[in-house]
Amino acid sequence: MTEPELRDKEQIILQQVDSGNDDVQKITQATTLENHHVTYAFKKLEELDLLTVSKPDGTVERIIDGQKRVFQHPKQAELTEKGEHHLQQADTQELDEYENLSHHELVKQVHRLEQELAEVRESFQLFREQVKRELKER
Incomplete structure (x- = not known):
């Protein structure tokens, strides 16, 4: 089974979820990506079975740009086993590129x-x- 071809944005989102930035707001705050890019990528990555995405009920309170904000809980993602495998493969491929030099x-x-x-x-x-x-x- 071949690994799906992902755009840089989608690869970044997988890495962000893996590092603990598991919702739309956390990812947009940690990267230069906009909400709609992250939301679209969540959908695509879920269709590829690399993420499971949920929309928790309720609100969340966070400090953003030094101000306390309360808003509807953003969509949240978790890596699937296939997503974890994809990240491991990507890391290995990057190392292989230099290993043979x-x-x-x-x-x-x-x-x-x-x-x-x-x-x-x-x-x-x-x-x-x-x-x-x-x-x-x-």
Whole structure:
């Protein structure tokens, strides 16, 4: 049986559920995903038997952006056995990608990733400065 092809969003959601962020609100707070993306992915992942999704009754109280909020309990997900197996397979495949590289190839890859990280840091710093300037002008 082949593993289903999942989009990055769905893979992220499986990882979030595995790490304890098991409802729509927790996932949207921990990621850049929006409610409707998470809800859609829950439905798809449930159809693939990777998650079981439920809608608990009642309300939930949480601190969001420093404020206490009370709202209807969001949809909640739990990994199925097939979902756990899928995550284990994905982890193994990611490791296999590097396992077969020579020492020289690994060193090249590390240098490339370090350069990429430096560029991202520089871009982020420029972005941070732009935001600060924009906020000062308001």
